Amino acid sequence: MxxxxxxxxxxxxxxxxxxxxxxxxxxxxxxxxxxxxxxxxxxxxxxxxxxxxxxxxxxxxxxxxxxxxxxxxxxxxxxxxxxxxxxxxxxxxxxxxxxxxxxxxxxxxxxxxxxPMVMLWASMGAIYQRFGYGRGSEYVTYHVDPRFVALREPFTWDGEVRLIDQSSAADRAVAERVHEEWAAPRNLVPMRDAARWAHQWWEAQRQGHYVAVAEDATGRARGVMVYKSKENQIPNEPGPDQQMEVRDFFVLDLDARRALWQYVRAHDLVLRARFGGVEPDDPLPDLLLEPRELRRATGDAMWVRIIDVPRALEARPYSAAGTLTLRVHDDFAPWNDGFWRFETDGDQSRVTPAEGAAADLDLSVNALASLLTGFRSATRIERAGMLSGDAAAVRRADAIFATAYAPHMPEGF
Ligand SMILES: CC(C)(COP(=O)(O)OP(=O)(O)OC[C@H]1O[C@@H](n2cnc3c(N)ncnc32)[C@H](O)[C@@H]1OP(=O)(O)O)[C@@H](O)C(=O)NCCC(=O)NCCS
Structure with missing residues (x-):
């Protein structure tokens, strides 16, 4: 045959x-x-x-x-x-x-x-952990009934919320500038280049999104919200029955945050507002009378794979100066597997092979992704049994790897 x-x-x-x-x-x-x-x-x-x-x-x-x-x-x-x-x-x-x-x-x-690294949204984490991916960020949503989420303190503001004209290049540039300033100090957030913005505006038009901009008393844009509402979305409701979907929410200061929040609350016919891609360290819960009404839910977001240990460790600034010898285990990318001496002054870092040295921390490349992105502290990774080291080294790593903002991925891809 x-x-x-x-x-x-x-x-x-x-x-x-x-x-x-x-x-x-x-x-x-x-x-x-x-x-x-x-x-x-x-x-x-x-x-x-x-x-x-x-x-x-x-x-x-x-x-x-x-x-x-x-x-x-x-x-x-x-x-x-x-x-x-x-x-x-x-x-x-x-x-x-x-x-x-x-x-x-x-x-x-x-x-x-x-x-230095790659990242992805996983359909199932199980597929990727075997390939050395570790958790790098969390996805947060709110599901709110705007009637029950009043601010804790009275808020008055001289600024104004304005719906921009998406066909105007000048108006688009206003939103784009706010995003650029908002994203700059953050962690894991992609910058939107011209191609991405072309995609965003195309998507906003296709989906019928509105873009609201909070402008202060001098007319400076300080916050942006991209959203749409649909009626008759909640069956058998005698009163308000609209559902609002908030796709983007980026603000530069507390007033703009409060102003856009008041703006959401002024939509009397909205029974549910769903906020996707909320910043994991969003201060909003602390601004509300009833924080639990946000119905905050979380899930895994970015799975991060370190491609090259020295390059990845040298890529970011750190919160403290210090030195650590790391024993990294990586059976899928053997060039990463081994002992690495990591020195940083906070701003600049250097990583060199340290074969034969005593390790301060022993961890898998998956766990290193969680540490490096600032998603988890060394202490927390140790509690999950994914890192070992003496107590002083773990505390040192906590201080070094802390980030100003929690890692966050607002983009779908
Ligand atoms: C996930 C997918 C791409 C795997 O493709 P594949 O060619 O069958 O994968 P492989 O045969 O190379 O398997 C690779 C390893 O992953 C494991 N694996 C594959 N699919 C898996 C799954 N769905 N869940 C858990 N483990 C899985 C295999 O057991 C294998 O493990 P091993 O190499 O340690 O023995 C395929 O199942 C698929 O297309 N799934 C639907 C789409 C999807 O979920 N894609 C991921 C999007 S983020």
Whole structure:
């Protein structure tokens, strides 16, 4: 009986001619509707072909991996941290090690590109922890009935909230400037370049979003809220029945935060306002009479993979000067596995191999991702059994790795 002919397996970037076959994989595995597929095809600024890596069998794509070349602020410092997306294998090719091969190649590609880490939203954390990904941020939502979330203290303000004209370049620039100033000191937040803004405005128009800007008494924009409302969303409600979806909320000061909050509350016909992508360290709960009415819910957000330990540790500024010897375990990227001496003056850091030295901290590369992003302190990681070290070293690491803001990912990708 003739046997099946041997198959040729390649791991490579997709050519321009292969892009639609390539995109068909994530559309299939994520069950995109025909409308989603059409919308995707119309999106401005599609990803460059070089950011799409696939497994091809006899020239046909079976498994995909893409990344958005994000520039993020890592504890305030600009850093290239690609956002990985569109990971999928057609069902008939699953559990044959295709993703594992692709992940190994992707690690090398990111390393060659000089990228210290990558991050992603996981459909399931279980897929990625085996590849050395660790938790890097949390997703926070509020579900509020605006009638019950009054501010604790009376608030008066000379400024004004204004709905901007999204077709006006000047008005768009107002919102873009607020975002830039807001994002600059933050942690893990991607900066929006022209291509991302083109996407945001296109999406706002497609979805019918409003953009409200809080302007102070001198007319300076200090906060932005992007949202939409729909009526008849809550069945059998005799009174208000609208649902408001808040997609973006970024403010530069407390007055703008309070002003936009009052603005939400002034929507008398809204019964539920859902805020997605809230900053994990949002001060709002402390400003309210009844904080529990926010119905704050959390979930995992970014999963972060350190590509190159020295490069990643040298990328961000720290909260304190200090020296630590780290024993890092990484069985998927052997170049990371070993002893590293980490010295920082807070602003600049240096990491050198330290084979044979006594380790202050012993941890997996997954746990290092949680520490490095500031998502978890060394003490907390130790309590989870994912790090060991003597008490003084753990306290030192707590002080060094603390960040000004909690890591936060407001962008979907
Ligand atoms: C997740 C997915 C890409 C895996 O592809 P695959 O080619 O079958 O993966 P592999 O055969 O290379 O498996 C790699 C490893 O992950 C494990 N794994 C695969 N899918 C898994 C799942 N859904 N849950 C837990 N572990 C999983 C495998 O057991 C294997 O482990 P091992 O290498 O330690 O033995 C594929 O199942 C898929 O397309 N799922 C639906 C889309 C999805 O969820 N994508 C992720 C989006 S963030």
């Amino acid at each position: 003739p046997g099946r002919r041997p198959r040729q397996i390649e791991i490579r970037t997709a050519t321009e001619a292969e892009l639609s076959a390539f995109d068909a994989v994530p559309h299939y595995v994520f069950a995109s509707s025909p409308e989603d597929v059409r919308t995707y095809a119309m999106m401005p600024s599609p990803l460059p072909a070089e950011c799409r890596l696939g497994v091809f069998i006899d020239g046909k794509v079976t498994t995909t991996y893409e990344w958005i070349p994000w520039q993020v602020r890592l504890n305030g410092r600009p850093t290239s941290i690609p956002g990985v997306t569109a990971v999928g294998t057609y069902p008939q090719f699953r559990r044959r090690g295709h993703l594992r091969m692709l992940m190994a190649r992707a690690m090398e590609v990111h390393r060659e590109r000089g990228e």
